[in-house]
Amino acid sequence: MTSIDLQAKEIKPTRNTFTHVARYIGGDKPATRYQEATFGAQPTQNFHYRPTWDPKYELFDASRSAIKLADWYVLKDPRQYYYATWTMTRARQQEAVEANYHFVEARGLLGRMSDEVRASACQVLMPLRHVAWAGNMNNCFIAAYGYGTALTAATTFHSMDHLGIAQYLTRLGLAVDEPGILDAGKNDWLNDPRWQVLRRLVEDTLVIQDPMEMFVAQNLALDGQLYPLIYGSYVDEHLTLKGGTAIAMLTSFMPEWHDECVRWVDAVIKAAAAESPENKVLMSDWAKVWSDRVQAALAPVAEIALGEHGQAALQETREVLNARTTKAGLTL
Amino acid sequence: MSNVFIAFQSNEDSRPLVDAIVADNPEAQVVYSPGLVKIDAPGRLVIKRETIEEQIGRPYDLQQLHINLVTLSGNIDEDDDQFTLSWKH
Numbered sequence: 001m002t003s004i005d006l007q008a009k010e011i012k013p014t015r016n017t018f019t020h021v022a023r024y025i026g027g028d029k030p031a032t033r034y035q036e037a038t039f040g041a042q043p044t045q046n047f048h049y050r051p052t053w054d055p056k057y058e059l060f061d062a063s064r065s066a067i068k069l070a071d072w073y074v075l076k077d078p079r080q081y082y083y084a085t086w087t088m089t090r091a092r093q094q095e096a097v098e099a100n101y102h103f104v105e106a107r108g109l110l111g112r113m114s115d116e117v118r119a120s121a122c123q124v125l126m127p128l129r130h131v132a133w134a135g136n137m138n139n140c141f142i143a144a145y146g147y148g149t150a151l152t153a154a155t156t157f158h159s160m161d162h163l164g165i166a167q168y169l170t171r172l173g174l175a176v177d178e179p180g181i182l183d184a185g186k187n188d189w190l191n192d193p194r195w196q197v198l199r200r201l202v203e204d205t206l207v208i209q210d211p212m213e214m215f216v217a218q219n220l221a222l223d224g225q226l227y228p229l230i231y232g233s234y235v236d237e238h239l240t241l242k243g244g245t246a247i248a249m250l251t252s253f254m255p256e257w258h259d260e261c262v263r264w265v266d267a268v269i270k271a272a273a274a275e276s277p278e279n280k281v282l283m284s285d286w287a288k289v290w291s292d293r294v295q296a297a298l299a300p301v302a303e304i305a306l307g308e309h310g311q312a313a314l315q316e317t318r319e320v321l322n323a324r325t326t327k328a329g330l331t332l
Numbered sequence: 333m334s335n336v337f338i339a340f341q342s343n344e345d346s347r348p349l350v351d352a353i354v355a356d357n358p359e360a361q362v363v364y365s366p367g368l369v370k371i372d373a374p375g376r377l378v379i380k381r382e383t384i385e386e387q388i389g390r391p392y393d394l395q396q397l398h399i400n401l402v403t404l405s406g407n408i409d410e411d412d413d414q415f416t417l418s419w420k421h
Binding site: 008009010011030032033077078079080089260263 | 344347365366388389390
């Protein structure tokens with residue numbers, strides 16, 4: 001009888017990662033999936049043709065932004081999202097939202113809310129579908145015209161997140177009321193004078209030409225005030241006290257998502273501003289101008305949502321945003 | 333003082349764990365063998381949730397480490413924020 005001798009044999013890989021990744025992480029070390037999916041993925045040369053619609057620029061051109069960076073991969077995402085980690089995270093959150101819908105519907109919680117709370121929730125949240133859609137378009141713009149995969153991959157995810165939020169709001173409207181509520185929200189968005197300042201601001205962001213200015217305007221100034229005001233002060237504090245806990249459950253994704261994204265947005269701004277005094281001045285100007293405009297545009301919305309307490313809540317949100325902006329290295 | 337140790341499957345999930353352990357335990361020795369990564373430390377080894385979260389940039393539940401845990405030695409003291417191996421009773 002022959003005996004079989006089993007042994008573990010170690011096979012060392014010839015190299016640990018791709019050469020173009022090794023350049024960014026300081027030598028041939030084991031790299032994370034995020035690093036391998038991100039570093040060196042931006043096409044940089046041999047474009048052959050300039051875009052016929054805008055021949056000033058190459059197809060991928062860092063000079064589309066006034067922000068100058070020696071290496072655009074410094075705009076790393078602290079969440080380390082590449083396609084797999086991002087989809088897995090969002091899938092988990094989607095399951096949680098489904099569970100909340102199930103809980104609310106199985107117990108008929110929406111029917112137990114007062115008409116006043118129901119009407120208020122629809123009046124405030126339905127027009128925001130259009131704001132979320134603009135957030136989708138604006139982040140798509142950064143993904144298309146920005147430079148460096150670290151930034152453009154993350155903004156692609158961010159743009160899909162905004163679309164998801166618009167869909168969650170639609171679903172909420174359909175759960176709380178009849179489909180006509182969506183049209184009523186659109187009508188308010190287009191015609192109610194109290195929404196027109198915000199609509200004008202949002203439409204102005206849609207035509208920003210500089211991807212980094214877009215990042216500051218949309219992801220820092222607008223989201224940084226809209227989400228804490230609406231999902232923090234309004235839904236989680238105001239509505240909940242009035243018996244609207246079901247609304248807070250059905251919008252639970254939004255504040256959670258916003259808290260997560262704050263870390264990414266701040267990290268990108270911090271890295272870009274730290275590169276040079278010029279970047280810092282430019283971004284500080286953008287942050288100031290857009291934050292002021294957003295605050296003014298949200299003033300009537302804060303009043304619809306929170307009545308006489310609206311302005312105080314908005315001011316509080318602005319102060320939190322200012323603290324974030326300063327911490328990220330900008331001056332106000 | 334005798335060592336404590338902990339071993340994980342060597343994969344993408346355990347990499348930030350190992351990095352966090354190395355950051356928090358300067359005396360820890362990391363040994364890679366096929367499919368396995370074993371970390372020895374004299375007397376005491378601590379795994380902190382906060383350090384892992386810094387590595388991965390998102391919230392982490394320490395119970396997740398059990399998914400890739402292979403073996404360990406030492407007495408365990410754990411709560412939501414840390415997981416410590418030592419020979420203390």
